[in-house]
Amino acid sequence: MSAISVTHLGKSFGAVRAVDDLSFTVERGTLTAFLGPNGAGKTTTLRMILGLVTPTDGTAVIGGTAYRDLERPVSTVGAVLEATAFHPGLSARTHLEALRIAAGLEAGRVAHVLEQVDLTGAADRRTKGFSLGMRQRLALASAMLGDPEILILDEPANGLDPAGMRWLRGFLQACVHRGRTVLVSTHVLAEIGQIADQAIIIGGGRLAWQGPLTSRTDLEELYLEVTR
Numbered sequence: 001m002s003a004i005s006v007t008h009l010g011k012s013f014g015a016v017r018a019v020d021d022l023s024f025t026v027e028r029g030t031l032t033a034f035l036g037p038n039g040a041g042k043t044t045t046l047r048m049i050l051g052l053v054t055p056t057d058g059t060a061v062i063g064g065t066a067y068r069d070l071e072r073p074v075s076t077v078g079a080v081l082e083a084t085a086f087h088p089g090l091s092a093r094t095h096l097e098a099l100r101i102a103a104g105l106e107a108g109r110v111a112h113v114l115e116q117v118d119l120t121g122a123a124d125r126r127t128k129g130f131s132l133g134m135r136q137r138l139a140l141a142s143a144m145l146g147d148p149e150i151l152i153l154d155e156p157a158n159g160l161d162p163a164g165m166r167w168l169r170g171f172l173q174a175c176v177h178r179g180r181t182v183l184v185s186t187h188v189l190a191e192i193g194q195i196a197d198q199a200i201i202i203g204g205g206r207l208a209w210q211g212p213l214t215s216r217t218d219l220e221e222l223y224l225e226v227t228r
C-alpha cells in the first residue's frame with residue numbers, strides 16, 4: 001500500500017481550476033520532491049491530502065485512508081504548511097508542551113523533538129526573538145511530536161540561509177533513513193535534487209512529470225522542459 005495516493009484529484013475555486021485530474025503515488029520510505037511553478041496547485045494538493053481543503057473531484061488518501069478517518073493522525077502524518085505563526089510570548093518548549101498535551105503524547109517527546117531539530121539550546125527562549133530558520137525548525141519539531149510515519153512539508157526551505165539549507169537536507173535524509181516517508185514542495189531544485197528519490201512536477205494543476213531521480217538527472221533542465 002502506497003503511503004500517499006492521489007487519484008483524479010481536482011479542486012476549483014470559483015472559476016479558478018487550481019488542481020485538475022491529478023493522480024500520483026508516494027511510496028513508503030521515499031523522499032519525494034513536489035515541484036511546480038508559483039500557482040501550480042502544490043499547496044492546494046497538500047491541503048487536500050491533509051483534509052484541510054475539500055476536493056471538487058477525486059480522492060487523496062494516506063495509507064488507503066482519508067486523513068479525517070485516520071485512527072491516529074498525529075503518529076501517521078506530520079505536516080508543516082507555510083510559515084507557521086507561534087505565540088510570540090511563549091518559549092519553544094512551552095509551545096511544544098501545549099501541543100504534546102493536546103495530542104495526548106508522552107512527556108519525553110518534547111525534549112526529543114527539540115534535539116532532533118537542533119533547538120535544545122534555544123528551547124526556553126520566547127519565539128518572538130526567533131530567526132526564520134529557527135521558526136522553520138520549530139514548525140518541524142511540532143510536526144515530529146507524534147513521531148509520524150509520513151512528513152508533508154510545504155516549502156520548508158523558504159528563507160533558509162545556506163547553513164540552514166544544509167541542515168534541512170541532513171534532517172530530511174535522516175528521516176528517510178529511519179524509514180519515514182517525506183513529501184516536500186520546494187522551489188530549491190538544486191538542493192532537493194541531491195536527496196530526492198523521485199519528483200512529481202505539476203503545472204497548471206495537472207501532472208507534468210513523475211518519475212525517479214538519479215545522480216544523472218539534471219532536475220532543473222527536466223523541470224524547465226516539462227513546465228514550459
Ligand SMILES: Nc1ncnc2c1ncn2[C@@H]1O[C@H](COP(=O)(O)OP(=O)(O)OP(=O)(O)O)[C@@H](O)[C@H]1O
Nearest residue numbers: 013016017018036037038039040041042043044045
Ligand atoms: N482559497 C483560495 N481561493 C481562491 N483561489 C485559490 C485559493 N487557494 C489557491 N487558489 C488559487 O489556486 C491556484 C493554485 O494555488 P496554490 O497555492 O495551490 O499553488 P502553489 O503551487 O502552492 O503556488 P506557490 O508555489 O506560489 O506557493 C492559484 O491560482 C491560486 O490563486
